[in-house]
Amino acid sequence: MNIDRGKYGPWAVIPGGSEGIGACIARELAGSGINSVLIARKPEPLEQVAQEVRNLGAEARTLSLDMTAPDMLDRIREVTDDIEVGLLVYNAGASLRTGPFIEWSLEDVNQVIRLNVVGQTTLAHHFGRRMADRGKGGIVLMGSLAGVAGSPSVITYSGAKAFSQIFSEGLWWELKQHGVDVLHVVVGSTNTPAMERLGIVYKRGEGVESEWVAKLTLENIANGPVFVMPEMAEGFAQLTNPDRRALTEGNAAFILRNTEGTWD
Ligand SMILES: NC(=O)c1ccc[n+]([C@@H]2O[C@H](COP(=O)([O-])OP(=O)(O)OC[C@H]3O[C@@H](n4cnc5c(N)ncnc54)[C@H](OP(=O)(O)O)[C@@H]3O)[C@@H](O)[C@H]2O)c1
16 A cells, blocks of 8 residues: 655654554555654553564654653653654544443543543644644544444443544544545454453454554545444444434443453
8 A cells, every 4th residue: 555655744643553453554654654653551562563664664763651641742742843743643542441331430431531532632733733834644533433322331432432523524624724634433343452451352253453444544544534444334324323222222232242241
């Protein structure tokens, strides 16, 4: 795949670039000569992906950082202020755990909002301004089918991904006036280390591979505001179904099926 380095390079910033979908995106970008700033908490997987990027002929910087930290933007600026960032791929995103909302601590609830909502918004604002000044660039915000209807056991995450979609739609219109692409990707069941750690192991071939998600994401950067992974198209189309109760029940059945019925 050839990604336009002139428009989306020379550097990409990828929070959540150390494994799964984010790592695959960094490798694909390296193949087009686009360098990456990889951000995640665990240093070892970060260094491993950085080395792979370098082996493919591109440059890589790493930043070990929890995206929910209060000084997140300052830390990211320390490693990006001296480079031209043409692409932001905000891949980091998760529910800290599953289970009934009222049994979560309020701190865990707020962490989900910081990672998924505050993180996306802060970096879209910071890098979006600079891209608009240059009249080019791209912003990719990872979403989820969980963001299109209530998803019991991960309701804060679900609400955060709904925010991401609506936010991306408006941002897509605003930034296209400046030559900057915005894409919200409705990711579906994907086999990643993060999901395994959450205890979600997809059954009956429900999960796709990270490489596939990365490839389609990059192929569709300019096809915003929303790209729905093909496997999720039928579920997404149900949005037109006015029966919100049935949609939520369907999502509950899905999560129970994939957590062996032990979601609490
Ligand atoms: N996998 C699925 O089935 C699925 C379904 C729907 C939507 N999505 C969305 O797709 C995106 C990526 O999927 P994924 O998480 O399954 O796999 P992934 O691509 O492996 O992403 C996880 C990455 O995010 C980093 N990360 C997680 N929490 C972080 C934090 N607090 N601060 C900094 N980095 C953090 C992880 O590294 P560290 O752990 O070392 O920090 C890792 O690099 C997410 O936005 C997710 O919501 C995934």
